[in-house]
Each structure stands twice: as structure tokens, then as C-alpha cells.
Amino acid sequence: MRILGIDPGLHITGYGLLDIDDHNPKVIEAGVIRTTKQAALAEQLKEIASELDGIINQFKPDAIAVEELYSHYNHPRTAIIMGHARGIIFLKAAEAQINIFPYASTRIKKSLTGNGRAKKNQVQRMIKVLLGLRALPEPPDTADALAIALCHCRAMNYREGKESD
Numbered sequence: 001m002r003i004l005g006i007d008p009g010l011h012i013t014g015y016g017l018l019d020i021d022d023h024n025p026k027v028i029e030a031g032v033i034r035t036t037k038q039a040a041l042a043e044q045l046k047e048i049a050s051e052l053d054g055i056i057n058q059f060k061p062d063a064i065a066v067e068e069l070y071s072h073y074n075h076p077r078t079a080i081i082m083g084h085a086r087g088i089i090f091l092k093a094a095e096a097q098i099n100i101f102p103y104a105s106t107r108i109k110k111s112l113t114g115n116g117r118a119k120k121n122q123v124q125r126m127i128k129v130l131l132g133l134r135a136l137p138e139p140p141d142t143a144d145a146l147a148i149a150l151c152h153c154r155a156m157n158y159r160e161g162k163e164s165d
Contacts, residue, residue, distance in 0.1 A: 001156075002028065004061035004098075005149025006052075007141050008085040011035055013048055014141030017059050018131075018149045025153050027131055029059060030142045045088050052092045064093045065152035067144065068104045103151050108144075111151040123147050 003025075007014035016030040033051040035044040066089055069079055093100040106116035112126045124136045124143045130150060137143040 001063070002059060002061040003149045003152050004055070004059070004064045005145040005147070005152065006064060006066045006089055007144035007148060008066060008082055008089055009141060010041075010044055010048075010081045010085050011037055012139070012141045013051075013085055013089075014139070014143070014145035015055060016137075016142060016146035016149045017055075017061060018146070018153060020153055020156075023153075023157055025131060025150060027133070027146065029055075030137065030146055032139060032141050041084065045084055048085055048088050049092060052089065056092060056096050056098070061098060063152060064089070064098050064100045065148045066090075066100060066102050067108065067148055068102045070105055101152050101155070103148060103155075108147050108151040111154050112147055120144075 001020045003018045003020060005016045005018070011034065013033040014031075015033065017028040018025040019028050033048055035047045039047070066086060069083055069086060090100055109118040109123055110116040112118070112130070113122050115122070120140055120143070124140070127133065127143055127146050127150065128136050131146065137146055
């Protein structure tokens with residue numbers, strides 16, 4: 001099974017693709033989609049859509065896991081901007097007929113570290129260990145996308161275990 005984890009953002013969208021073989025996740029591809037900051041919003045969304053099309057068509061994921069929309073009281077505009085990018089991700093998943101699974105950031109962190117309030121560097125270190133990477137995944141958007149994919153992998157394993165009981 002292939003899981004594409006996506007950390008949505010308007011200027012930088014992180015992605016991480018895991019291949020799950022015998023419950024052992026392996027990184028196939030990871031990186032970021034960068035948009036032109038000076039471009040109009042519609043053009044930035046078009047860039048994200050085009051890049052996602054390429055990733056989906058090349059790697060053919062079986063599932064897409066994405067971070068749930070989060071709004072901080074002091075930064076409501078961030079949630080609105082992230083919502084635009086998430087809308088493109090949901091659209092591309094629907095067009096490719098791929099199920100999409102949203103996860104709250106606290107659930108993602110707890111799934112990997114046991115602490116829903118873990119710091120970014122703690123999550124990066126766990127990703128490095130769990131995926132057998134030589135270095136910490138960089139940039140943070142890529143690390144977040146891999147964390148989202150790993151969270152989905154663990155959620156699937158949990159569901160499979162419950163179904164076999």
C-alpha cells in the first residue's frame with residue numbers, strides 16, 4: 001500500500017510518500033511544492049494542483065492523509081489560507097478517486113511520540129528513527145508530511161488489529 005501524506009500550505013506544501021510492505025513503512029519520495037509568493041492566489045493554487053497531479057500520476061498512492069484544518073485565535077488568516085490549499089488537495093484526491101484521511105496535528109504527534117503537544121524536533125527525531133533515515137527530514141514541511149503518512153499507517157494497523165479480534 002502507498003500512502004501520500006500532505007502538509008498543506010499556500011507557499012510551501014510538504015509531501016511524503018510511504019510504501020507499506022508487511023507493516024514496514026519505507027520512504028519512496030518526499031519533498032515540498034513551492035509556489036511563487038508574488039503570484040496571485042489563483043495562480044498559487046493552480047501551481048499546487050499541477051504539482052499534485054504530477055505526484056499522484058507518477059506514484060499512484062492508495063490513500064492520502066492530510067493535516068486537519070487548525071485555527072489559532074491570534075492567526076485566523078492562516079487557517080483560511082491553509083483551507084484554500086486543503087481544498088485543492090481534496091479536489092485532486094476526488095478526481096483521482098483516492099480516499100483522503102484527515103488527522104488533527106495533536107493526533108499525529110501523539111501517534112509518533114506519545115505526546116500530542118510534542119515539539120517539531122521531537123517529531124523529526126521519531127520520523128528519523130521509525131523510517132531508518134540517515135538525517136532528520138528537512139524542511140519541516142516534509143517532516144510534517146511524513147509524520148502525517150506515518151500516523152495514517154499506524155491508524156490502519158490499529159484498525160486491522162481491531163478487525164481481526
